[in-house]
Amino acid sequence: MSRNPADARYPAGRNMTRKTGLLILSCGLLFSILLAIAKGAFQIPVGRLLDWLTGNRAALDAVSTNVLISIRLPRVLLGLLAGASLGAAGAAMQALFRNPLAEPGLVGLSAGASLGAITAIVLTPGGFFLIASFAFTGSVITTHLAFVLGKKSSGLSGLLLAGVAINAITFSLMGLIIISADDAQLRDLTFWNMGSLAGASWPVLAFLAPWVLLGVLVMMGRWRVLNALLLGEREAHHLGYALQAIRWQIITLVALTVGPVVAVTGGIGFVGLVMPHLARMWLGADHRWVLPASALAGALGLTLADVLARVVIAPAELPIGLVTSLVGGPFFVWMLVKGRAR
Secondary structure (H helix, E strand, O other): OOOOHHHHHOHHHHHOOHHHHHHHHHHHHHHHHHHHHHOOOOOOOHHHHHHHHOOOHHHOOHHHHHHHHHHHHHHHHHHHHHHHHHHHHHHHHHHHHOOOOOOHHHHOHHHHHHHHHHHHHHHOOOOHHHHHHHHHHHHHHHHHHHHHHHOOOOOHHHHHHHHHHHHHHHHHHHHHHHOOOOHHHHHHHHHHHHOOOOOOOHHHHHHHHHHHHHHHHHHHOOHHHHHHHOOOHHHHHHOOOOHHHHHHHHHHHHHHHHHHHHHHHOOOOOHHHHHHHHHHHHHOOOHHHHHHHHHHHHHHHHHHHHHHHHHOOOOOOOOHHHHHHHHHHHHHHHHHHOOOOO
16 A cells, blocks of 8 residues: 555556656756747747857847847746746645645635726726736735635535635626726726736836745645645544644635736636646646646746747737637646546
8 A cells, every 4th residue: 555645546646756757847947948038029049049148148139138138038937937826826726625626716816816907907097016916905805705704614615615606796896897998998908817928027026036936835835734635624634734724824825826926917727727737647646746846837838828929920919818728728628538637
């Protein structure tokens, strides 16, 4: 018998050593970073880019250097932060609910962010930082409400139903606000809800990076608790874990980590849903490995999605949430058909 219940449930993780799996993901991420920096409406040759990165500043002309430093690097770094946070948070939520369909939006986080952003776009002068502030505030409020209401019922069913109710009410409020929007505001709303990394800048990263990285690292440190939850709530309770406090900690951590990201990028679907699945299928269900693998896979997937968003209809740009949905949706259906979404 396996000493680790996670391994017993997902024996496919034994097909490859976990360290090797993380190494492959890291190498793939490095490749995707180079691709994302080089490709776009303005092309930067990979050879010259590598020369520039190794210290030969004369390898790129002034225009290429300006595009690299002012546009490409902030955008790629924002994609890495967003993908890592969504992937790790998705893995944590799926372990908490013991449900492969769980993701951060389940408890109203995404809906709250959308409500906040729509409120800022329609009822205020707008502006990037004002919209992001409203979106973050909305995500925290709706998540907190879902948890408070969910406490009225025992177990996770109350929290799940509270999340469904909060999402329904939030979408109704969004509809009421959208009615009064003009054409320009409707275009802004549509683009925001589909997600984009176009808001990347060094000031945004300076605020976002420490916050998100700390949240992801703390989330990874909770792997023992998440592994215990795989056994069931009763077993986790007998192991000495205070389940009510654990739920509050994990949900709050997810909200504080993903909320700022969604506030900046808008709605980006399927990253927090599909990437943890891939990590578990490949490395097993031990969250000591699943959490970092989900973060790496999320960063890799979102970076590649951003490349597609920028090159498919260049010089125009597709919303990145549209790309993740077009790729992630059919892939998830394939996993369901094959019986691998478990």
